[in-house]
Amino acid sequence: MGSFSRILLRPLTAAAAAIAVGIAELPDRLSPLKILERPLCSEQPNINNKPCSTSEPELKSWVSLISASQLTDFSFATKFRVPVPNIKNLAPTSNLYSNRNPLFSSLSLSLASHPAFLTLYQSAESAKAPTLNDPTHFTPSPPSEVMYRWHLPEANAYKASGSSDCSSAKSRTVVVLLGWLGAKQKHLRRYADWYTMRGYHVITFTFPMAEILSYQVGGKAEEHVDMLANHLAGWLEEEQGKNLVFHTFSNTGWLTYGVILEKFQKLDQSLMGKIRGCIVDSAPVAAPDPRVWASGFSAALLKKQSIATKGSISSNGSGVGVVVGTQTITDSIPAVTEAALLVVLEKFFGVVLNLPKVNRRLSDVLGLLSVEQPKCPQLYIYSSADRVIPAESVESFIEKQRKSGREVRSCNFVSTPHVDHFRNDPNLYTSQLTDFLENCVLTCCKQAS
Numbered sequence: 001m002g003s004f005s006r007i008l009l010r011p012l013t014a015a016a017a018a019i020a021v022g023i024a025e026l027p028d029r030l031s032p033l034k035i036l037e038r039p040l041c042s043e044q045p046n047i048n049n050k051p052c053s054t055s056e057p058e059l060k061s062w063v064s065l066i067s068a069s070q071l072t073d074f075s076f077a078t079k080f081r082v083p084v085p086n087i088k089n090l091a092p093t094s095n096l097y098s099n100r101n102p103l104f105s106s107l108s109l110s111l112a113s114h115p116a117f118l119t120l121y122q123s124a125e126s127a128k129a130p131t132l133n134d135p136t137h138f139t140p141s142p143p144s145e146v147m148y149r150w151h152l153p154e155a156n157a158y159k160a161s162g163s164s165d166c167s168s169a170k171s172r173t174v175v176v177l178l179g180w181l182g183a184k185q186k187h188l189r190r191y192a193d194w195y196t197m198r199g200y201h202v203i204t205f206t207f208p209m210a211e212i213l214s215y216q217v218g219g220k221a222e223e224h225v226d227m228l229a230n231h232l233a234g235w236l237e238e239e240q241g242k243n244l245v246f247h248t249f250s251n252t253g254w255l256t257y258g259v260i261l262e263k264f265q266k267l268d269q270s271l272m273g274k275i276r277g278c279i280v281d282s283a284p285v286a287a288p289d290p291r292v293w294a295s296g297f298s299a300a301l302l303k304k305q306s307i308a309t310k311g312s313i314s315s316n317g318s319g320v321g322v323v324v325g326t327q328t329i330t331d332s333i334p335a336v337t338e339a340a341l342l343v344v345l346e347k348f349f350g351v352v353l354n355l356p357k358v359n360r361r362l363s364d365v366l367g368l369l370s371v372e373q374p375k376c377p378q379l380y381i382y383s384s385a386d387r388v389i390p391a392e393s394v395e396s397f398i399e400k401q402r403k404s405g406r407e408v409r410s411c412n413f414v415s416t417p418h419v420d421h422f423r424n425d426p427n428l429y430t431s432q433l434t435d436f437l438e439n440c441v442l443t444c445c446k447q448a449s
Contacts, residue, residue, distance in 0.1 A: 147224045148205040148231075149185055151192045157199035166445040170199035173276070173442065174235065175245045176228075176260075178253035179206035180282070180419045182300030191247065191422065194430060200245075203228070207252065209300060225256055229263035236274050245441060247279040249419050251296055251389065254283040258365035261373070275374040277441040279433065281381045282419045285393045286370055286400075288353040288362045294345035295388040298338055299418060307335045308387045308418050370400070377440035380410040381421055381432060388418040409436055 158167035175195045177188050188204040195202045205228055211221050236242050248257045257278070264271040285292045299308035352358060378401060382394040391412065401408050411432050416424040438445050 147207075148203055148228050151196050151202040151204065153196050153199045153201060157197055163444070166442065167199060169442045169444055171201075172241050173243045173245060174201040174203060174232070175247055176232065177202060177204045178246065178248045178256045179204065180250035180300075181207075181212060181252040181296050182209050182303070183249065183252075194433070203232075205256065207256075212252070222259060225259045226263055229260045229267070232260070233264065233267050233271055236271060243274050243276040245277045245279070245437070246275065247281065248283060249281045251283050251285060251292065254280060254369065255362075255365055258369045262365065262368055265368075265372075272374045275376050277377050277379070277436065278373070279379045279381070279436065281421065282383070282386060282389050283394070284366075284369065284397055285389060286366060286397050288359065288366070290346045290349040290353055292389065292393075293349040293353065294342050297345055297349075298341050299388055301341070302338060307338055309420065310417065370397075371404070373401075373406070375406070377407040377409070377436065379432065379436040379440075380408070381413065381429070382410070383413040383416045383418075383421060385413075385415045386418045407440065409440070 153171065158171065177191055179188055183206045185204055185206055188206065192202040192204050207221060207224070211224075232244060236244070246257050246260075248254045261272065295308065299306040303309075353362065380394055380398055382389065382391055384391045394410075398408055398410050409432075411428070413421045413425060413428065422429040
């Protein structure tokens with residue numbers, strides 16, 4: 001199969017460019033919505049998997065309050081065949097509302113100049129057939145980021161372990177952190193530091209955003225995963241007694257984990273037995289879902305301006321959005337902008353995820369994760385307020401894993417955003433990790449603690 005960059009690159013680039021242009025039109029077409037505050041359910045996050053008793057209505061995404069029909073008058077929300085404008089001139093400069101609202105202006109500028117979309121546009125331009133009048137059609141690609149990095153344990157970590165058995169077990173264990181879509185090495189550093197301070201070796205693995213967007217089956221992205229899998233396999237084979245613990249983030253980390261397991265099965269089936277535990281943060285969804293993929297890409301592109309970073313929003317019965325959580329939203333415009341982006345992305349992934357080779361590849365990996373995971377303990381960390389991965393999808397997957405005989409633990413953080421549980425509630429997050437590692441993964445450390 002040709003890569004996404006050949007089959008669907010230019011339509012996505014065109015849609016993205018049109019969205020950035022359309023941002024300037026939103027204030028003239030849509031009036032700001034009022035958002036009211038409501039107190040969060042006072043019950044604490046449930047560690048023992050019991051549902052929080054509340055009379056509040058079911059939490060719904062802010063985007064769900066805006067129907068696609070309300071956006072049909074925007075050409076970028078209903079059509080993919082739009083001209084690709086000059087990407088350097090996408091940000092509005094003379095719009096009166098943009099001048100009054102710096103947040104609005106910065107949002108359109110950041111989307112128009114996002115490295116992923118710039119790379120897509122450059123790739124699409126370089127994919128054109130060269131002409132005699134255009135000898136410089138090739139555009140150099142930006143330097144690639146570090147794919148994975150090894151973090152050594154802190155020098156005094158083993159003294160704090162309390163026993164030689166516990167210290168020895170940790171020194172022979174590598175925790176593999178598989179980042180979310182758009183994550184960089186610096187984003188995983190706080191997680192790596194927590195593990196290295198306790199005596200674990202850590203590997204942090206991330207994908208550049210542009211590499212995900214130009215993904216092809218068996219292409220560069222999978223080559224990087226194969227490289228990591230070979231590295232881990234070589235480390236495990238150096239001596240007896242070495243083990244792995246995987247800590248994945250969002251759907252991207254979860255799928256990366258699945259590809260690594262697939263590679264282990266091909267290299268040596270005994271490698272699967274070296275995996276002592278799996279921690280899943282903000283995942284999984286058991287089947288390819290265009291809405292989930294659209295939400296994930298939207299959050300990765302808009303970053304802190306995405307509503308995925310905010311508290312959960314529900315409806316108060318009158319059609320007005322209500323904030324539920326620890327954060328409030330002071331400007332409703334970015335939410336409307338993201339809703340428009342979501343409409344385009346959902347249509348796009350509705351096509352991409354149903355391409356035969358793509359669908360078959362995803363189904364193979366997700367099927368392996370559903371029925372062929374290692375027989376090691378699993379910990380699922382998720383939230384009812386997650387706007388990207390529905391809590392119901394995580395809970396359904398957990399139930400199926402338990403029925404298959406797996407040892408499964410879980411913790412619903414209730415009100416924390418997608419892949420932001422550690423930052424919002426570090427005490428609960430680290431206590432869950434400590435309890436899981438000592439009681440399920442390295443039981444010798446429990447006696448020493």
